[in-house]
Amino acid sequence: MDDLYRAEILEHYRHPHNFGSLDHPDVVQEGSNPLCGDRLTLMLDIDEQGRVDEVAFTGRGCAISQASASMLTDLIRGKQLSEVAKIGRKDIVDELGIEISPARLKCALLSVDTLRRALEDRVTWQAETEEEPA
Amino acid sequence: MAIGERRTGADPANPRSGTTIPAALDILEPGTAVDGPDAVADCDVAVPRTGAGTALDPASDAPDAPAAVELDPLDPVAIRRDFPVFERDFGGRPVAYLDTAATSLKPRSVIEAVDGYNTRYTANVHRGIYRMGEEATAAYEAAREKVGRFIGAPDRHEIVFVRNATEAINLVAATWGRKNIGAGDTIVLTELEHHSNLVPWQFVAQEKDADLEFVPIDAQGRLVQDAFDALLRTKPKLVAFTHVSNGVGTINPVRDMVDRAHAAGALVLVDGAQAVPHMPVNVAGLDCDFYAFSGHKALGPTGSGALWARRELLEAMPPYMGGGEMIREVHLRSTVYNDVPWKFEAGTPDIAAAIGLGAAVDYLTALGMDRVREHERLLTAYALDTLARGVPGLTLYGPRSAYQRGGVVSFNLPGVHPHDVATLLDREGIAVRAGHHCTQPLHERLGEAATARASFGVYSTTDDIDRLVAGLRKVQQLFA
Incomplete structure (x- = not known):
């Protein structure tokens, strides 16, 4: 029953990393998944060198979407935007490390899709295949 | 009829007098009278x-x-x-x-009815002057007859085949609604409604500058009937609500609400998507004006569903889509429309689905x-x-x-x-x-x-x- 919900994912869900708000974020982006009612607000501080100085998120949703946001914020904290630009949908699915059914893929990708919209003015995202990762 | 009577709690002259939600509760009272064994009119009671x-x-x-x-x-x-x-x-x-509220599973008899059309008498309806065409037409119209009888429609011409309840409600909104709702008019809906009984009325309200009002629910998901009475005093043109909530299951006291809406001068549309598959429904007994349901939730194939409406309403309504089947005569600049219900069935319908729905109705009727x-x-x-x-x-x-x-x-x-x-x-x-x-x-x-x-x-x-x-x-x- 629980291969989708391996311990690390449940741990991120119970105790999400970077959960909360920033006082004066440089970027705020909301994302939602109308199918599930998952909601995510992503906040970023970006320093003068173009580095993700601070990152936080709030929101509610399923274990997959919350764990995904927790892991993604860990992944980008302290990174240069040029590095962040290389993060794609496949990376977050790999990070989750589980087989995700098509119906649940939107939950897994909400965080990275929200990040991409958050930075669309600042970053030229590396091309991503049209195909959604399996 | 006893089932239409107002009951305890709310004084008609003072709808605020009842503090509880009597109409939702009192349908459950023991021994509620029904007019003899045929009176399945209000399934809330029966x-x-x-x-x-x-x-x-x-x-x-x-x-x-x-x-x-x-x-x-x-x-x-x-x-x-x-x-x-x-x-x-x-x-x-x-x-x-x-997950039957989303769509039901299908019995073998329905699958075979669909197969029968596709394997033995595949033809369009109301067109072919050959045996298979006549058989297809007969089976399609027989399904209409069965569906009409199943929901207590007085006249089979009052049954319009549609893909689902959503299409039925959109049809009413786009035809009756656009013709009869004007600026400043009110449509009363409820907080229980499925998007299919909400968004079509938003279309009408936006286009016509009409108002939407909503009957609230109580902590158990039942409509607050006093609030409904208060909204009726605004003299709405239409009241549209679900027979059974797909979200929390509430069975609404349909006949009682219809009577009060009619007394206030409103027409009533009932969304029966979660009622027709699950309980006796008799549209004549409910005395509503429009009743919509999906066949695919009632053991029928996807692509099947029906709108029932009183014949004089259907006859006065403009057509929904234009095309074949819905016409009697077409000239380059004018058209004489077909009779009801075919006026509302432009283009080749989902013949197999309608025939399958007929088989589904047979199956449910046999169960009782x-x-x-x-x-x-x-x-x-x-x-x-x-x-x-x-x-x-x-x-x-x-x-x-x-x-x-x-x-x-x-x-x-x-x-x-x-x-x-x-x-x-x-x-x-x-x-x-x-x-x-x-x-x-x-x-x-x-x-x-x-x-x-x-x-x-x-x-x-x-x-x-x-x-x-x-x-x-x-x-x-x-x-x-």
Whole structure:
């Protein structure tokens, strides 16, 4: 029953990393998944060198979407935007490390899709295949 | 008729006088009179109950029980043999299908009816002057006759075949609505409505600068009838509400609400998508003006559904789509429309689906809709009881009594998103719905972005519910 919900994912869900708000974020982006009612607000501080100085998120949703946001914020904290630009949908699915059914893929990708919209003015995202990762 | 009478609580002259929600409760009073054995008119009332001692009948449900009428219970084990999908293996067991409110499973007779059209008499309807064409037309029109009889339509010409209840409601909104709703007019809806009985009226209201008003619900998901009376004093043109809530299962007191709406001068549309498959429905007895339902939730194929409306309304309504079939004469700059209902059936209809719906109606009629309702009421009572006792901390939504609700049980496990619940249950071969069930405003009202929902049909068993309870306990352990 629980291969989708391996311990690390449940741990991120119970105790999400970077959960909360920033006082004066440089970027705020909301994302939602109308199918599930998952909601995510992503906040970023970006320093003068173009580095993700601070990152936080709030929101509610399923274990997959919350764990995904927790892991993604860990992944980008302290990174240069040029590095962040290389993060794609496949990376977050790999990070989750589980087989995700098509119906649940939107939950897994909400965080990275929200990040991409958050930075669309600042970053030229590396091309991503049209195909959604399996 | 007794079932149309106003009852306790609300003084008609002073709708605020009742503080409780009498109309929703008093449909459950024991011994409510019905006009003889044929009076299935208001299925809200015609809900008999098996005798005491039925294993499924928890005592907690007893205080609301209507007059005892012995019904031969359905045998879901035998019924399941008619549904080939149960032959499929889900980890050594058949699926525990608890999503009938989304769409029902299909019995072999429906599958064969569709196959029969596609293999033996494939032809368009109302066109071919050859044997297969005549057979197809006869089968299609016979299905209309069956559907009309099934829901108590006085005239088969009042049955318009559509793809689903959504299309039926859109048809009424786009034709009757656009013709009859004007600036400043009011349409009264409720907080229970499925998006299909909300968004089409938003279209009309936006286009015509009309107002939408909403009957609120109480803590158990029942309409606040005093508030409905208050809204009726604004003299709405139309009242549109669901017969049975797909979100929390509430059975609304349709006939009573229709009478009050008519007294206020409004027409009434009833969304019967969750009622027609599950209980006796008689549109003439309900005395509404429009009644919409989906065939695919009633054991029929996807692409089947019907709109019933009073004939004089249908005749006065402009057509919906233009094209073949809906015409009598066409000239380059003018057209004479066909008679009802064909005026509303432009283009080649889903012939196979309509014929399949006819077979579905035959199947349900043979079971007996009063028995279907009783079966599902007992299952609902069993589910409410075993879920509350077997899954500590579970939040249940909707009316507490199975007499007040259709076979729909929505719930949440605290701390676990319903999508996670549904994914984990799926791994046990249990199919439930998770999300807002196309009732986002209702979920906003409940203060939940989403819920999980188990819903029942003629083939549902207590074993399905036992599996659900065991599955939820496993989910709880995983997330503990």
